[in-house]
Amino acid sequence: MMLLGVDPHKSTHTATAVDPASNQQAGSLRIEANLAEYRRLLTWGRRWPQRRWVVENANGLGRHLAQWLVARGESVIDVPASATSRVRQLTRGGGRKNDRIDAAAAATAYIHGDGREVNVDDHTTALALLDERRVNLAQARVRTVNQLHAVLRDLLPGGAPPQLSADQAAALLRTVRPAGESEKVRKDLARELVTEIRALDKQLAENAARMEELVGASGSTLMNTPGVGPVLAARLVGRVGRASRFATAAAFANYTGAAPIEIASADKARHRLSRSGDRQLNSVLHTIAVTQIRMPNSPGHAYYQRKLSEGKTPREAKRCLKRRLADHAWRIMIADERRIKHQLPQAT
Template identity: 90%
Template sequence: MILLGVDPHKSTHTATAVDPVSNQQTGSLRIEATLTEYRRLLTWARRWPQRTWVVENANGLGRHLAQWLVARGESVADVPPSATSRIRRLTRGGGRKNDRIDAAAAATAYVHGDGREVEAEGHTTALALLDERRVNLAQARVRTVNQLHAVLRDLLPGGAPPQLSADQAAALLRTVRPAGDVEQVRKHLARDLVTEIRALDKRLAENAAHMEELVGSSGSTLTNTPGVGPVLAARLVGRVGRASRFATAAAFANYTGAAPIEIASADKARHRLSRSGDRQLNSVLHTIAIVQIRMPNSPGHSYYQRKLSEGKTPREAKRCLKRRLADHVWRVMIADERRSKHQPSQAT
């Protein structure tokens, strides 16, 4: 078995072959970051039939190479830059550093247990990409609607209603009879903006449909939770990835910022809202909580009312519900993950 440590950079990658038993380097190759050079690297590595690639920062600069190798059946592991830095300081001293040494340090870090297997991209990555695209489309729509409102304020007395659809804006524009070049230009710009909004609405609808399809094919049961539709389920799956990377529900709640922070001094103790964690996931939990509070027959509504009866303020009761929802989401995703391992044919 040979370990092929890789030190990736934006334009070049350096690979160093290391014998894990003797920790001796048996070869090194530096390539340009191109597909032709990737193939040359793989050809060079085939001299060692039993090999494992150890890529430093396989979720960063080394992501493309790592996924390219995984797609071709190679065994690939990821080690964090902090681990290779520690190995380099211990074995070479703080003064020596080059790409070949860094690549070897990555392989040595893997021997010491700092690496983790790189998995092939699947539905999780696809949903993360769709979620990012949806955020960008939604932001573009907000900007376009704001521009339309600004134009309509100068075309209509009092402007347009705050909640304005593309069809409503088009209907308003049909009532405008421009007088002069300035008003004609404003009406023309408003029509262009309405066209853009309609195009964005169509893309958002297509995005949601694609999310629903992928969430269904992934085997996720998150949509069985009241308040969780395909879009929110896609964001949860895309941003969380493997739920099993969190050892406990408490660890997951802390990651999402749903776990309150204790503030204690002497005999006084209180809890405040956490401002850390993944704010996008925190926003999803907040949305689910709000929806369930408004659904009389939902578990969240009953829990929220119970907390109010215990003397909690509405804000405190909502925080408690978000914490409870974080536990629920983690358990559902863990169950989905275990089920998919027993039924790999349902995974995408």
């Protein structure tokens, strides 16, 4: 088996063949980042019938090439840039760096156990794209509403209420009788902003409906959990991907930043709040926790009240609930993944 390490850049990619038995380089090729050069790279790689491509940062600059190779039946491994950096530091040469060395370092990192297999883009990628789009739409809506508030402050005594919808703003504008040219311009601008908000609201609704459709098609049962709607379920599935990449629920909780970190103490074991981990997933767990706390009949509400009765503060009890929800979400996603895996042979 020949390992073909790839160091991707925006305009060029460099591949180096490394024999895993001897860790010796057997050749190298530099190509431009275009489809014709991709085919030349694949032709070069086919000189080794038993081969495996090892792409550094296959979810970043190497994503297009990695997906192109996977779509043509090639075995592709993703290796993080941190792993190739460690290899360079530990090899002879004092951490010298160039594209050919980086490509070989990616292959060597895989030999040492780093890396994961790259799969064809599926519903997970689609949900991640929809989630990113939703974040951008929500930020655009916040900016537009803030602009509308600024205009309404100059048109209405005291301005508009904090929670302002497009319909409320339109109703307020109907009460405005412009007295001069500047007020006419302000009212026209406010009308334009209301139109933009309505368009953004429609796009957000369509985005949520598409998320719900894809979450259902993916076979996920996360929405059966109280407080988890299509948006939160889509964010969990899209950002986590395969839950089986986490060996335990504790590993997943650590990844989300929901697991407390033990700190050194001479007297007894102490822990502090984790500030690391995926903050987007941490935000999802926080939202679910807050929602369940407000639902009297939910399991999270009962757990939260039990922790309060044990003497914990509301903040501490909420952190405990987030940790419990991280375990629950991991178990649900693992169960979904296994069920779908068993159903695949029947579907084919």
